[in-house]
Amino acid sequence: MPDVTIEAADGGSFSAYVSGTGSAGMVVIQEIFGVNDVMRGLTDYWASKGYTAICPDLFWRQEPGIQISDKTDEHWKKAFALYQGFSETKGTEDLIQTVKFLRGMRSLKKVGAIGYCLGGKLAYLMATRSDVDAAVGYYGVGIDKSLDEASAITKPLLLHIAGKDGFVPPEAQAQVKAALSKNPLVEIETYPDDDHAFARTGGQHYSEASATRANARTEAFFAEHLKG
Incomplete structure (x- = not known):
């Protein structure tokens, strides 16, 4: 399926890649x-x-159509520059628009959200700010800075945390666990010996064993909460 166009809540539009025709x-x-x-x-x-799956372009306000990799220093510099200029608030608003667009495409029973790295933090924010039915975040960076929103979580949330994450220090991980552990809707899986992006196939810190474990848990989580 070709990319689709989604209208932003504050004007303008952005593209999104769509795949599948599932009922969730x-x-x-x-x-x-x-x-x-x-x-x-x-x-x-x-x-x-x-699932009917969709991946929106969240950097469109800075530069539409970004498709770089983690393989060169030049791409890393560009990626970090885009990250520094990114608005989590606007990005979450775009994700909420994406959920609305997805629900409007066909009669979907439920909609979930899954994010990695930057997307891992945004998956958490979708759990606190949107009506998604379940969310999963892989090694989200900066969740500790938004724990004041934790009380807004009313749907299931699963977080995968890398114990040796170079972007999320131990004290930040401890804060996240302490703040969220009392909520029965939140599950936290920790991978003590893994670094950031351990589930990115072909990445520097890829761990096949941990990625397999995390992905299996994620599949079961979504099957329960989106298809059950």
Whole structure:
């Protein structure tokens, strides 16, 4: 399916990659490298699991159509520059518009959200600010800075935390766990020996064992809360 166009709440529009025709929806939230081959592959993956999956371009306000990788220093510099200029508030608003668009495409029973890295933090914000039926965040960066929103979580949330995450220090991880552990809707899976992006196939810190464990738990989580 070709990319679709979604109207932003504050004017303008952005593109999104769509895959699948399942009866439940999945919003796939990008890393700092844009809607690249990795994210399109993940979107196709969730489509293969029976979801209508969609991955919106969240960097469109800075530069539409970003598709870079984690393979060169030049791309890393560009990715971090885009990340520094990114508005989490606007990005979350775009994700909420994406959920509305997805629900309007066909009669979907439920819609979930899954994000990685930058998207991991945004998946948390979708759990606090949107009406998604379930959310999963992989190694989200900066969740500790938004824990004042934790009381707004009313739907299931699963977080995968890398114990040796170079972007999320131990004290930040401890704050997240302490703030969220009392909410029965929140599950936290920790991977003590893994670094950031341990589930990114082909990445520097990829761990096949941990990625397999995390992905299996995620699949079961969404099957329970979106298809059950």
